[in-house]
Amino acid sequence: MAHVLVLGGGFGGLAAAHELRRRLPRGDEVTVVAMSDKFFVGFAKLWDLAGLRPLLDGTRPLERLANRGINFVQAEITGIDPAGHTVETTAGTLTGDGMIVALGATYRPANSALLGDGAFNLYHAAALPGIHAALEEMTEGRVLISIMGAPYLCPPAPFEATLLLEERLRKEGRRDRIDVTVSTPAPLTLPVAGPDASRYLADQLVERGITVLTEHHVESIDHAAGVVRFDRGRTVECDLLLAVPAAAPPPVIAASRLAGADGWIEPNKRTFATSAARVYAVGDCTLIRTATAQLPKAGVFAEAAGRIAATNLAADLYGGVRLTFDGYGFCFLELPGQQVATVTGDFYAKPRPDVRLTPPDTASFAAKQQWEQDRLTDWLD
Numbered sequence: 192m193a194h195v196l197v198l199g200g201g202f203g204g205l206a207a208a209h210e211l212r213r214r215l216p217r218g219d220e221v222t223v224v225a226m227s228d229k230f231f232v233g234f235a236k237l238w239d240l241a242g243l244r245p246l247l248d249g250t251r252p253l254e255r256l257a258n259r260g261i262n263f264v265q266a267e268i269t270g271i272d273p274a275g276h277t278v279e280t281t282a283g284t285l286t287g288d289g290m291i292v293a294l295g296a297t298y299r300p301a302n303s304a305l306l307g308d309g310a311f312n313l314y315h316a317a318a319l320p321g322i323h324a325a326l327e328e329m330t331e332g333r334v335l336i337s338i339m340g341a342p343y344l345c346p347p348a349p350f351e352a353t354l355l356l357e358e359r360l361r362k363e364g365r366r367d368r369i370d371v372t373v374s375t376p377a378p379l380t381l382p383v384a385g386p387d388a389s390r391y392l393a394d395q396l397v398e399r400g401i402t403v404l405t406e407h408h409v410e411s412i413d414h415a416a417g418v419v420r421f422d423r424g425r426t427v428e429c430d431l432l433l434a435v436p437a438a439a440p441p442p443v444i445a446a447s448r449l450a451g452a453d454g455w456i457e458p459n460k461r462t463f464a465t466s467a468a469r470v471y472a473v474g475d476c477t478l479i480r481t482a483t484a485q486l487p488k489a490g491v492f493a494e495a496a497g498r499i500a501a502t503n504l505a506a507d508l509y510g511g512v513r514l515t516f517d518g519y520g521f522c523f524l525e526l527p528g529q530q531v532a533t534v535t536g537d538f539y540a541k542p543r544p545d546v547r548l549t550p551p552d553t554a555s556f557a558a559k560q561q562w563e564q565d566r567l568t569d570w571l572d
């Protein structure tokens with residue numbers, strides 16, 4: 192009887208756990224270990240921010256994994272021994288016959304250290320009540336949405352947040368007194384999608400009176416004065432800062448033998464195998480190099496990798512089919528008025544990713560809603 196440990200209960204971990212459950216004999220055990228006892232899709236935070244739907248409505252408890260014959264242990268993983276397929280956790284030591292590592296990413300500490308006091312982490316669910324309170328109090332001034340570094344999760348999300356927030360302020364009749372500005376350290380809004388898609392997105396922002404600052408690196412924040420200082424001596428005054436810190440590898444991964452020089456795991460980009468036998472790594476905790484940069488840190492890719500890794504681990508244990516990832520995927524780009532565009536294509540193509548923007552429509556918005564519901568239902572009903 193085999194026992195597989197799935198580290199993490201996000202996109203990668205849940206996709207892997209269910210695929211393992213499908214492929215392994217009934218008597219084998221699949222155990223998901225995660226710090227958080229809940230799952231929601233990342234974009235549900237933006238719907239909450241925009242006042243479209245509370246985050247709780249799209250949140251499901253991981254204890255429901257038991258209904259599908261998958262064990263769930265809520266604990267913090269404090270050590271990983273890949274060769275022994277063992278993890279140290281706050282709930283004790285767990286050992287399996289194979290392991291899928293899907294621990295996501297955390298935030299770059301130097302970026303997080305700049306936040307607080309009117310400067311919120313836009314991506315952090317726990318920041319939402321504070322953001323709402325600050326927004327409700329605001330009658331005039333400026334909201335600055337600022338990407339602090341790269342890589343960061345889901346490249347379009349800060350711009351989607353900007354557009355949805357602008358729409359909210361407009362609906363509430365406050366937009367004429369509140370300026371909306373978005374900044375990025377990159378030369379384009381969406382480098383991963385190329386210049387055409389970036390220009391399209393910048394046009395969408397500018398058409399709505401949003402100021403777009405490219406090549407702006409946040410250096411410091413003067414909370415008392417309400418000033419964000421960028422490189423080259425540039426400053427922007429703001430009354431509310433919604434910041435997106437750069438992603439960083441979870442410390443437990445950076446400290447493990449699985450980590451490469453930068454602290455991320457760099458598995459095989461097609462099979463997601465790591466250097467340790469029967470240990471796979473998927474999702475945001477990995478660094479997958481592409482021809483020009485790296486595979487975006489997105490749930491779509493974490494999920495695809497989770498399924499492939501699970502299939503390959505099942506084959507390691509019992510033989511059978513093996514799968515490889517072809518690099519194809521997509522990112523949603525949500526625009527106001529319940530419109531969604533997608534950036535779709537081959538992210539592994541050479542000499543550069545071959546991805547295209549499909550124009551926005553309401554059918555794609557409905558598909559995005561359905562995409563979320565399918566995952567909540569298939570994984571955690």
Ligand SMILES: Cc1cc2nc3c(=O)[nH]c(=O)nc-3n(C[C@H](O)[C@H](O)[C@H](O)COP(=O)(O)OP(=O)(O)OC[C@H]3O[C@@H](n4cnc5c(N)ncnc54)[C@H](O)[C@@H]3O)c2cc1C
Pocket residue numbers: 198199200201202203204224225226227232233234235236237266267268269293294295296313314344345348441443473474475476488489490491492493522523
């Ligand atoms: C605002 C926003 C919008 C987004 N929109 C999209 C979108 O439209 N499309 C898209 O594809 N992606 C989107 N994303 C990105 C997406 O949410 C992430 O890329 C995805 O969640 C990554 O999946 P993962 O499984 O690698 O990690 P996660 O989903 O982050 O899961 C990590 C898991 O590991 C657990 N964990 C971490 N450290 C430990 C530890 N030490 N011990 C125990 N457990 C631990 C966590 O509790 C969690 O269960 C968005 C993200 C944000 C923030």
